[in-house]
Amino acid sequence: MTAAFVAAGLGIIPGIAQAADPVPAAAGVAEAIAKAATSEGFHSPADHTIRTTLPAATAAEGKGKANGKTAAAAPQTARTAPTGQAGPAQNAAAAATEQAALDAGANPALAVDVSGTSYTAHGIELTALITSADFALDIVIDWGDGKTDTATARGNHELHQSHTYDKSGEYQVQVKVTDAANAVQATNGGAFLTPGADFTPHTPTRLLDTRNGTGAALGKVPGQGSARVKVAGNASVPAGVTAVALNVTVTETVDSGHVTVWPGAGYVRPNTSNLNYTAGRSVPNMVIVPVGEDGYVELFNGGWQPVDLIADVTGYFTRASASGYTSMTPARFVDTREGVGTARGKLAARSAFTTRIGGLQGVPQNIKAVALNVTVTEPEGPGHMTAFSGTGPVPTASNLNFVPGQTVANAVIVPVAEDGTIKIFNGAWSPTHVVVDVVGYYSPDSKAAFLPFTPFRTLDTRQEAYGWPGGRFRAREYITQGFTPEAATGVEAYVLNATVTETRGTGFLSVAPSPYALPAAGEPAAPAGPRPVSSTLNWTTGDTVPNLVQASDGDHGVITFWNQGHEDADLVLDVFGVYQTK
Numbered sequence: 001m002t003a004a005f006v007a008a009g010l011g012i013i014p015g016i017a018q019a020a021d022p023v024p025a026a027a028g029v030a031e032a033i034a035k036a037a038t039s040e041g042f043h044s045p046a047d048h049t050i051r052t053t054l055p056a057a058t059a060a061e062g063k064g065k066a067n068g069k070t071a072a073a074a075p076q077t078a079r080t081a082p083t084g085q086a087g088p089a090q091n092a093a094a095a096a097t098e099q100a101a102l103d104a105g106a107n108p109a110l111a112v113d114v115s116g117t118s119y120t121a122h123g124i125e126l127t128a129l130i131t132s133a134d135f136a137l138d139i140v141i142d143w144g145d146g147k148t149d150t151a152t153a154r155g156n157h158e159l160h161q162s163h164t165y166d167k168s169g170e171y172q173v174q175v176k177v178t179d180a181a182n183a184v185q186a187t188n189g190g191a192f193l194t195p196g197a198d199f200t201p202h203t204p205t206r207l208l209d210t211r212n213g214t215g216a217a218l219g220k221v222p223g224q225g226s227a228r229v230k231v232a233g234n235a236s237v238p239a240g241v242t243a244v245a246l247n248v249t250v251t252e253t254v255d256s257g258h259v260t261v262w263p264g265a266g267y268v269r270p271n272t273s274n275l276n277y278t279a280g281r282s283v284p285n286m287v288i289v290p291v292g293e294d295g296y297v298e299l300f301n302g303g304w305q306p307v308d309l310i311a312d313v314t315g316y317f318t319r320a321s322a323s324g325y326t327s328m329t330p331a332r333f334v335d336t337r338e339g340v341g342t343a344r345g346k347l348a349a350r351s352a353f354t355t356r357i358g359g360l361q362g363v364p365q366n367i368k369a370v371a372l373n374v375t376v377t378e379p380e381g382p383g384h385m386t387a388f389s390g391t392g393p394v395p396t397a398s399n400l401n402f403v404p405g406q407t408v409a410n411a412v413i414v415p416v417a418e419d420g421t422i423k424i425f426n427g428a429w430s431p432t433h434v435v436v437d438v439v440g441y442y443s444p445d446s447k448a449a450f451l452p453f454t455p456f457r458t459l460d461t462r463q464e465a466y467g468w469p470g471g472r473f474r475a476r477e478y479i480t481q482g483f484t485p486e487a488a489t490g491v492e493a494y495v496l497n498a499t500v501t502e503t504r505g506t507g508f509l510s511v512a513p514s515p516y517a518l519p520a521a522g523e524p525a526a527p528a529g530p531r532p533v534s535s536t537l538n539w540t541t542g543d544t545v546p547n548l549v550q551a552s553d554g555d556h557g558v559i560t561f562w563n564q565g566h567e568d569a570d571l572v573l574d575v576f577g578v579y580q581t582k
Helices: 026-037 056-066 088-104
Strands: 005-011 042-044 050-053 111-117 123-131 136-142 148-154 157-164 170-179 184-193 198-209 226-230 243-251 257-262 275-277 283-290 296-301 308-318 324-335 351-356 369-377 383-389 400-402 408-415 421-426 433-443 449-460 478-483 491-501 507-513 537-539 545-551 558-563 570-580
Touching (some): 026 449, 042 184, 111 170, 123 136, 123 170, 136 157, 198 226, 198 243, 198 324, 198 383, 198 408, 198 449, 243 257, 243 275, 243 408, 275 283, 275 545, 283 408, 283 449, 296 308, 324 491, 324 507, 324 545, 324 570, 369 383, 369 400, 400 408, 408 433, 408 545, 421 433, 433 545, 449 478, 449 491, 507 545, 537 545
Parallel strands (some): 111 184, 383 408
Antiparallel strands (some): 050 184, 123 157, 136 170, 170 184, 198 308, 226 296, 243 308, 324 433, 351 421, 369 433, 383 400, 478 558, 491 545, 491 570, 507 537, 507 558
16 A cells, blocks of 8 residues: 655635645655554464364265265366376376275375565555365365455465455454365464554553653653653553553743654654744644553654643543544534534633533544644733643643633543533643644544554645645635545544744645545636635634644545635644555
């Protein structure tokens, strides 16, 4: 399997999208997905084969086949000598020898070498190398999930078969080769662990706070320094997690900089960022990051001055059956300015409202967690916002921070109560408006598993190196990113980090799948599609604002990014992984 961003286009309303050359990162995207999906797999050599003698009835049936009593005729290869090397007498002797072998239980070399690997989140590519004398063989592949495939062969044979599991987990794969003519069976196989990981929500819990020494030494993280955070085996997060969902906050800043989160030990720190900050601002951002083999992740302070760092866990991914992901076109569930999803009017200080997610706007009832974009606007004082399950106390963790008059958004993954509700708590001492957009949900019935890979940049409108010819991200216009449908088979959503920078006014970014395919080279652009009402991030003049985006590429493999402001800006996109059903 391969996947690639294939083209970028600039849409002008009204106007025409101009296709760009394929971005240089295309091969990198394909390589990243293929590498991430390639599991360790298994290999069970032929000498691990278990041979079993079958009941006499099976032997009699096999002999009948060998003697021509059924459609499967007796083997001919052993009875036929090359022209000029054997005559009728030799052929007759060979036939007699073969029949004697049948009566004595022949094919002592029957064995099978089995290996399995994968190039997708839920798929296995199986190879079975069968060693056998020239007899008819029946083959049964047991995939370990209650499903089987069958095949037939004769003599030495190389079998290739693929299968897709419905859920993440470990499966016992077995290949059984039966030589009925000789009443013998050869069995071999191994344990296959799917590369993709399912999600388990976690009550928001603080794993790191350098202000008070939680999870690390007390004191700020120095410029160009890192803080290591224990994830696996901490705060009820199990060992063996493959990735973790963290809300990361930088605070007590005295200069500008950025923060990068990565698996740490054994990994090279990527040249991408998860959040950007300026002096005097507390900036949060949602991060989904692989966990290192030692159970830690690292947070790198890319600035030159010390900062405090906070990390709250909201869920984790394991290669075991739990909740898969289903993406949605972003839908507005709450807007206190309009009375959508809750009472109209600002959320009062130090108070919370409950809103239903499960069972509304196409979201099913049995979801375990929901992916949101939460926006605070028109706050009358500084504070923080916390999203949490519709039951239980308010967590000490926060999802976003704000100052008076600021409009700020952040991605949130939050557990959902059994009745399908969540709560939003205003931790400030002053009221504020709140907007909530749903972008997807996690459910036992959802099949898409998370496949993280080393993040890298695929678009930067400040540079032409990414195949982008359109200059700045122009006001009230849009940028499309295309994915080839053949290459992106089974991809439910892409996990991106979007950063808007070099802003000249106020505005907000919207991200949504396009209802139209990218045009072929030389063809007019497709229509822009409806302008979204949802927001992904908001900015003011001079801001650099990041946010996690879990974006579906829709039915046509195209994601559209809208500059909803009235001034130009620049857009940077980093890719962190995919959710995949195959």
